[in-house]
Amino acid sequence: xxxxxxxxxxxxxxxxxxxxxxxxxxxxxxxxxxxxxxxxxxxxxxxxxxxxxxxxxxxxxxxxxxxxxxxxxxxxxxxxx
Amino acid sequence: xxxxxxxxxxxxxxxxxxxxxxxxxxxxxxxxxxxxxxxxxxxxxxxxxxxxxxxxxxxxxxxxxxxxxxxxxxxxxxxxxxxxxxxxxxxxxxxxxxxxxxxxxxxxxxxxxxxxxxxxxxxxxxxxxxxxxxxxxxxxxxxxxxxxxxxxxxxxxxxxxxxxxxxxxxxxxxxxxxxxxxxxxxxxxxxxxxxxxxxxxxxxxxxxxxxxxxxxxxxxxxxxxxxxxxxxxxxxxxxxxxxxxxxxxxxxxxxxxxxxxxxxxxxxxxxxxxxxxxxxxxxxxxxxxxxxxxxxxxxxxxxxxxxxxxxxxxxxxxxxxxxxxxxxxxxxxxxxxxxxxxxxxxxxxxxxxxxxxxxxxxxxxxxxxxxxxxxxxxxxxxxxxxxxxxxxxxxxxxxxxxxxxxxxxxxxxxxxxxxxxxxxxxxxxxxxxxxxxxxxxxxxxxxxxxxxxxxxxxxxxxxxxxxxxxxxxxxxxxxxxxxxxxxxxxxxxxxxxxxxxxxxxxxxxxxxxxxxxxxxxxxxxxxxxxxxxxxx
Numbered sequence: 262x263x264x265x266x267x268x269x270x271x272x273x274x275x276x277x278x279x280x281x282x283x284x285x286x287x288x289x290x291x292x293x294x295x296x297x298x299x300x301x302x303x304x305x306x307x308x309x310x311x312x313x314x315x316x317x318x319x320x321x322x323x324x325x326x327x328x329x330x331x332x333x334x335x336x337x338x339x340x341x342x
Numbered sequence: 343x344x345x346x347x348x349x350x351x352x353x354x355x356x357x358x359x360x361x362x363x364x365x366x367x368x369x370x371x372x373x374x375x376x377x378x379x380x381x382x383x384x385x386x387x388x389x390x391x392x393x394x395x396x397x398x399x400x401x402x403x404x405x406x407x408x409x410x411x412x413x414x415x416x417x418x419x420x421x422x423x424x425x426x427x428x429x430x431x432x433x434x435x436x437x438x439x440x441x442x443x444x445x446x447x448x449x450x451x452x453x454x455x456x457x458x459x460x461x462x463x464x465x466x467x468x469x470x471x472x473x474x475x476x477x478x479x480x481x482x483x484x485x486x487x488x489x490x491x492x493x494x495x496x497x498x499x500x501x502x503x504x505x506x507x508x509x510x511x512x513x514x515x516x517x518x519x520x521x522x523x524x525x526x527x528x529x530x531x532x533x534x535x536x537x538x539x540x541x542x543x544x545x546x547x548x549x550x551x552x553x554x555x556x557x558x559x560x561x562x563x564x565x566x567x568x569x570x571x572x573x574x575x576x577x578x579x580x581x582x583x584x585x586x587x588x589x590x591x592x593x594x595x596x597x598x599x600x601x602x603x604x605x606x607x608x609x610x611x612x613x614x615x616x617x618x619x620x621x622x623x624x625x626x627x628x629x630x631x632x633x634x635x636x637x638x639x640x641x642x643x644x645x646x647x648x649x650x651x652x653x654x655x656x657x658x659x660x661x662x663x664x665x666x667x668x669x670x671x672x673x674x675x676x677x678x679x680x681x682x683x684x685x686x687x688x689x690x691x692x693x694x695x696x697x698x699x700x701x702x703x704x705x706x707x708x709x710x711x712x713x714x715x716x717x718x719x720x721x722x723x724x725x726x727x728x729x730x731x732x733x734x735x736x737x738x739x740x741x742x743x744x745x746x747x748x749x750x751x752x753x754x755x756x757x758x759x760x761x762x763x764x765x766x767x768x769x770x771x772x773x774x775x776x777x778x779x780x781x782x783x784x785x786x787x788x789x790x791x792x793x794x795x796x797x798x799x800x801x802x803x804x805x806x807x808x809x810x811x812x813x814x815x816x817x818x819x820x821x822x823x824x825x826x827x828x829x830x831x832x833x834x835x836x837x838x839x840x841x842x843x844x845x846x847x848x849x850x851x852x853x854x855x856x857x858x859x860x861x862x863x864x865x866x867x868x869x870x871x872x873x874x875x876x877x878x
Contacts, residue, residue, distance in 0.1 A: 305863075306446070313449030313520035320516045324554045330559025331588055335573050338584050 364459075367451030368857060369436050372458050374753075376433025377746075378681045379461060381822075382562030383425035386469070388815055390418035395811035401798045411794035412480035413472065419483025421502075423600065424507045425465055427734065430742045432457075432514045432605040437543045438749065439518060441848035441855060442536045444527030444864040449520040457513040460479035464506035471496035482792060484593070485560070487585050489573040491567050498568065500528025508553040515546035515553075515850070527847070529866040533624065536846050536872055540627050541606025544634045548602070556592040559585060583648055590641035598637045600734060602630055604701075604741035605672055606822045608694050610846070611748050612676050613872050615691035617843040620872065622675040629675075638667050655714045662712035669705060673698060688841065689763040693744030696771045700736025704729055707782065731778045743770075743821065750828055751836030755854030758828035762820055769817040776810030803825045846872045 352681040357366075366372055393414055397405050406414075436454065438445055448454045476494020479485065490497060522543045526535070535543075563585070567572040572578035574585045605626075613620045620626065642650055642658040650658075677700055685691070707729040711717045719725060751757055780803035791802045796804065834852040847866070851859050 294545050304794065309524045310449060313524040316520040317450055317453070317516045318556055320550055321512075324512050324516075324550045325553055326554075328554035328558050331555045332561065335584065335588065337560045338581060 348557050349678045353518060355531060363754045365455065367447070367455050369440050369448045369451070369454065370753075370855065370857065372448075372454050373436030373438075375458050376429045376436055379458070380433060380742075381428045383421055383429070383465065384818070387418050387421035387426055387851055388818070390414040390421065391811060392815050394418065395808040397794055398796070398804050399808040400669050400805060401796055401801050403795055406794070409477065409480060412482075412792070413478040415792055416480050416485075417469070417472075417478055419464070420468065420504075422496060422734070423483065423596070423670050424504075424511075425461075427600045427738050427742070428511060429461060429605050431542075431545075431600070431738075432511075433451075434607070434742070434745050434749075435514075437753065437802040438848060439521060439539055439542060440525070440857060441752075441851065442539050442846055443522060443525060443530055443859045444847045444866065445525035446858065446860050448517050449487050449525050450517045453513055454517050457510050457517065460506050460510040460513075464503045466512065467499050467506070468503035471499050474499070484589060486589075487563055487566065487582050488576075488623075491563070491574075498564065501564045504560050504869065505557055508557045511549050511553050515549040518542055519550075525859070527863045527866055531846075533627065534866070534868065534871060536606075537609035537620065537623070537626060538603070538606035541602045541604075541609070541630055545599050545602045548634055548637065548859035552592040552595040552599075555588060556596075559588040559592065562588075583645075586645050586648060587641070590644045591638075592642045593644065595634075595637040596683055597730075597733075598633060600738050601701075602634065604738050605630060606677060606696065607741045607745045607748075608697055609672075610872055611690045611694040612679050614748075614841050614844045615688055615694075616680045617795070618679055618683040620675070621678035621681075622812070624674055625671055629671040632668040634664060636661060636668070640665065643712055643717070646714050647721045659712055659714050663709060666705070666709050673702060673705075675840060689758075689760065689767060690744050690748035690841075692764070692767045693740050693747060696742040696767065697744060699738060699775070700740060700771075704732030704737055707732065709781045722790055723785035724781040724789045724791055726776045728781035728793050731781070735774055735778070740770075746825070747869055748841075749848075750825070751840035752848060752851070752853050752855055754829045754831035754832075755836055755852075756828050757834040757836050757840070758824050758832060762824045762827075766817060769820070770814060773813035773817055777807055777814050778810070780804075780807045780810075844872075845870050 362368075363375065366375070393406070397403075397411055411805065436448065439445075469478075474494060474496045476496060479490055479493045479497055479500045481490035481493065483498070520697060521534070522539055526532075526662055562571070563572040566573050566575060566580070572580040574580050574582045576582055609620055609626055640658055640662045642654060643662045646655055646658070676694075687695075707725065711720045711726065711729065747758070747763060784800050784803050784807070787800065789796055789804075838852050839849045840853060843847075847860075848855070850864065850870075
């Protein structure tokens with residue numbers, strides 16, 4: 262099946278010579294066969310939330326570091342050697 | 343409508359009371375819970391303050407045993423810091439950050455629910471110590487060993503409560519950082535963010551850095567008290583002064599955790615009612631970052647009299663005085679924002695101006711006590727009490743109340759009574775000075791803090807201070823009535839843009855803000871930001 266592609270550069274000339282062709286319409290079957298595309302807003306939000314979870318783990322790691330560091334400091338300064 | 347938005351829309355209409363308020367993952371509901379909790383705690387901590395001022399109304403012991411006085415003075419500090427100021431700011435962050443950056447919610451909503459619900463249990467643990475054998479811990483909010491270790495088993499409850507509060511604060515801060523760094527609307531660059539978001543982003547990093555250090559300090563204390571270690575036991579070779587260093591490494595940034603969000607709030611309110619963009623937006627951001635950095639290298643100014651080397655004292659004196667520079671930048675910029683503005687004095691603006699004046703008084707006395715020789719005179723006196731109450735009541739609490747007056751129309755969809763609001767403001771601003779200004783005289787005269795009885799020479803100003811205390815406490819009942827009336831009974835509807843010159847994404851939403859907002863990211867118009875177009 263030959264598809265007619267109308268690009269920006271030849272839009273005017275293509276429209277002038279355009280005649281109806283049933284291949285230009287998508288059938289129900291063709292639509293069903295297409296892979297469904299998720300809503301762009303949902304995809305973007307999911308991507309950002311995944312980034313947020315990564316950020317949370319990194320920041321949580323920093324908090325854990327400070328906790329352990331304070332105990333280590335207490336060990337070396339507070340406990341008599 | 344996106345599939346996520348459809349699901350949210352569906353969920354909104356099927357929440358029972360229990361699901362909405364106990365299992366909520368909605369940032370507005372959790373923000374409301376935080377604010378209600380801090381409001382409740384304000385009256386718990388405030389009642390301790392009233393009891394103390396009643397006992398101090400005249401010399402001699404009138405109402406209570408000295409040990410009980412020590413208990414309520416320690417609990418007053420812990421409740422006000424961890425139960426009022428911090429949760430109130432987190433509540434405001436929960437409500438406003440997603441609205442201001444155009445996010446649909448906080449990045450980690452279930453973590454948000456956990457952060458809040460840890461708090462009530464922490465405070466039940468803490469306050470239950472009053473009913474335990476030996477009573478509540480009575481060594482001040484700083485919990486210095488070895489004194490605090492002489493308490494009963496309630497020390498363990500206090501330590502566990504502090505661990506829980508710390509976990510709550512850390513989880514809340516992780517959520518705020520993750521939200522701001524990942525969920526800003528397209529086009530809202532970091533240096534276009536509202537000042538309130540900036541102040542909370544920086545505050546969150548302070549929380550992440552220092553709350554674990556407090557947890558470490560009290561963990562060592564727990565081990566000393568119950569498991570036979572000697573971190574802070576000088577008799578066994580430990581070092582009690584180390585506790586003070588570790589505590590104040592947490593404690594001084596904690597002071598800024600309680601004031602940086604206030605700076606953000608004032609930077610939102612002043613441009614609205616001066617009808618001008620914020621003066622020096624970037625300088626304000628850098629000043630907050632600078633204050634946050636300096637807060638880590640000044641902690642020993644709380645310990646000048648403990649006996650640290652002279653070089654250390656000089657270093658901490660100068661580093662402390664350095665903080666006055668970025669703080670001065672902020673005060674200057676607020677005043678410059680007002681300069682030649684078309685100012686009007688609605689309630690949020692009154693509280694903001696009250697904040698600037700009272701915080702400056704507290705800040706100036708802070709610079710005074712940064713001087714090592716002077717601090718030897720002030721240390722442990724009521725001058726210190728006056729200083730940090732000017733900063734925390736005149737500063738932090740005033741900004742929180744100002745924020746409630748500023749955003750309440752957005753939250754509730756109603757306007758409040760201006761008459762009662764102005765009565766609340768003027769009564770508060772006068773009584774807070776009657777309460778705390780005389781304490782500066784008492785401190786200069788040498789009256790020590792944390793005592794239930796005192797020399798008769800201090801009687802007059804203590805009586806004045808107590809009158810101011812009862813007056814200030816009673817005045818806050820006006821606030822309770824005003825908020826309840828506004829939320830449930832007011833017939834005056836608030837517009838989307840409740841204030842004429844209020845800019846920012848939150849004002850593009852209807853009032854009250856819908857249960858779920860910005861399910862589709864908004865378009866950011868630089869000219870509609872509170873601080874104006876800063877892109878050039």
